[in-house]
Amino acid sequence: LCFLVTAMLQSATGISSLSAADRDSQAISSPGRTELLTKRLKFSAVVGVVSMGIGSAFRLGINEANRDPLFGGNNGVDRFFRRHFGDAGKTSNVVDSNGTVFTLAAGLGAVILMQNLLSDGPVWRNTAYEVAVFGTGFMTELGVRLAVKSSFARRRPFLEFASPQDATTLNANSKNHLSFYSGHTSTAFYTAAYADQRIGDLLKARSLGRYRLMSIIPLYGWASYMAFSRVQIDKHYFTDVAAGGLVGTAW
Helix, strand or coil, X not given: CHHHHHHHHHHHCCHHHCCHHHHHHHHHHCCCCCCCCCHHHHHHHHHHHHHHHHHHHHHHHCCHHHCCCCCCCCCHHHHHHHHHHCCCCCCCCHHHHHHHHHHHHHHXXXXXXXHHHHCCCCHHHHHHHHHHHHHHHHHHHHHHHHHHHHHHCCCCHHHHCXXXXXXXXXXXXXXXXXXXXXXXXXXXXXXXXXHHHHHHHHHHHCCCHHHCHHHHHHHHHHHHXXXXXXXXXXXXXXXXXXXXXXXXXXX
């Protein structure tokens, strides 16, 4: 079902190819007449709801704590990065508790700001459209993420390497069996890729492409730090964040 949803999205929606450049040229040439709810956006929203429904069904229907994971953490790559990136003294940080909210708000806020600075048309319409397109993409990825996490049921590193006296308590919490893939990282790279693409289109439309690095560096820099921080506090393996980054960027 996960791959079915992915195939549906790839063949039918293509949110990133929602013709951002065409949308900008429309707004510039005919302010206020850009269609707010296109047929593709409506269909994408439906697919997003379906994705969330399937993902939630997986999440609610699988008891991750009482099943064997599809794969564990005992491989050389993950051990290497855990040894070099991990910080035994840290178990949480600001990214752990609020990182997703900060990332979504900052990334989408930057796009909306640039959209309203560099494009014509009503502010509310530009904002509503950007939120709708960004939101449908995020919703579909979140649905598949829920299904993948529950299906793989990979133990988090701090559970996999826990002492015997702590393992029983940690194992009982189903959230500790959702290591693959990293949701924080996929959210960060989805936001970075979306914002980079949109801001790049806006700058290009105004012949300001030379300023592109001013968006690329902070966007992907933050996403990379998000990935590093998840390994640092032993919440994810390197392969978890690598997969999360690839999925988020592809979406």
